[in-house]
Amino acid sequence: MIKREIIILTIILTVLFLLFGTDSVAAEDYNEYGIYVNDTKLDKGSTMQLFNGFHYVPLNKIKEYLNITITEDKTTNSVVLMNNTKRVKIINAITVELEDNTKVQMDAPLIFKNNNIYIPVLSLVDILDYNVEIMDDVKYIRITTAVDTVPVGKLMDAELNIALAANKTADSSYSRVAYLTFDDGIDSKVTPIILDILKQYNVKATFFIIGNTIEKNKSLLNRMIEEGHSIGNHTYTHIKENIYTSGAGLQAELDKTNVALYNAAGIKTNLFRPPYGGTYIRSAELQAVLSPYRTILWNVDSMDSRSKSITSAEILSSVISQVKNKKSAVIIMHDSGTHMETTKALPDIIKYLKENGFTILPILEDTSIYYQY
Ligand SMILES: [Zn+2]
Known part of the structure; x- marks a missing residue:
């Protein structure tokens, strides 16, 4: 292993440790997601991948379509990315040096794998100014270069149109959701x-x-339902070993929660x-168990569970910074006992969303969601 790779690996492991504690997280393929750049579909070899919970795309494969030039400098352990409007230098896979020499940290590092450089989708938006939509329902990611992009659901490609037509686009009538x-x-x-706040x-x-x-919060569950909120399954114990070790384990975790919901x-x-x-x-085994379910992820992390000492102001600013360029935002927050700061941030989050044209909706069983980044 050459020195550069050791440094990068160290950074990745450090980032992983910070994000996930002591859990070891294997890079797994997310390789059924095709890539569009504007209205061009890339060949089968170009797919989105999920590494450590972040969506990545292969830079070497998309660079021609996005007019990105890549210059690697092994002596400074840096990569310079340049497109029509931007020139950024990424040092040690994670630190971005902008043209005015200010430095910012990426949410997740570049990953060097199989002679390719994978870049987090978030970074395409944050540091290179592209627009990105992830369409889980049709398994495509779409990267666009123009500001005035064609709205999701109105893509020219016949295959996408057919796939989208099969889905209800409940949120397409709103400008921002x-x-x-x-x-x-x-x-x-x-x-x-x-x-109460809702x-x-x-x-x-x-x-x-x-x-x-x-069991001990039946009346609160019934209140949620009576007040029009939507309910989803987050397993029975939330214990990683119980949930993800086997298909049977996951099935039991899901079933027990459904029985509890039904009984209460x-x-x-x-x-x-x-x-x-x-x-x-x-894994295929877990996906088979989940086939009757709709897996709902998120594209805006309030960060309320990233640190015990996070403040309501930090939660609010995390949300604002991530929703500001989006038309569709699935915001993750937490209502377990340690999240009093979330309750303090929530009124301002709602006010910001309303003042900025968002329609706030519950996720229903047939809601189509676009994980736009
Ligand atoms: Zn959880």
Whole structure:
């Protein structure tokens, strides 16, 4: 292994450690997602990949379509990316040096693999000014260079149109849509505060519930339903070993939560949010178990669970910085007992979304979601 690779590996492991604690996260293929650049579909060899929970695309394959030139400098361990409007230098795979010499950190590092450089989709938007939409329903990512992009659902390609026509595009009639999602409840202290705020602002949200909290919070579950919120399954125990070790384990986790939901409130749900993110559910065995479910991920992280000391102001600014260029925002927040700061940020998050043209909707079982980055 050459020195540069050792440095990069160290950075990646450090980032992984910061993001995921001591969990080891294997890079897994997300290779069924095709790539469009504007209205050109790239060949089968170019697919999006999921590494460590982040969406990546192969830079070497998309560069001609995006007019990006790549210059690697091994002596300074840097990569310079240049397109028609931008020139950025990425040092040690993670630090971006802008033209005015200011430096910012990428959300996830470049990954060097199989003679290719993979760049996080977020970075295409943040540092190179492209627009990106991820369409989970039709398994395509679309990168666009123009500001005035064709809205999702109106792509020229026949294959995409057919695939999209098969889906309900419930949110296409709104110019901007936001989905507030709360994971890890029900909590007897935090959840009622969140419900009060949602009621005060007349907003419906989606709660991904941990099944083992239901028994002692039946009335709160029924309140959620009565007040028009949507309910999703977030497994029964939220314990990684119980959920992801086998298909049978995942099945039991899902079933137990559905039984608890049914016993407490007479409902079932086909909405599922995977604890710890989408990285863990890529195996065929787990996908088979999940086939009756709709897996709901997110494209805006409020960061409310990234650090115990995060403040409401930081949560608010995380959300604002990520929604500001989006038409479609699935925002992840948490309503378990340690998330009082989330309750303090929530009114301002709702106000910001409303003032900036977002329609706030619950995720229903047939809602089509576009994970636009
Ligand atoms: Zn969770």
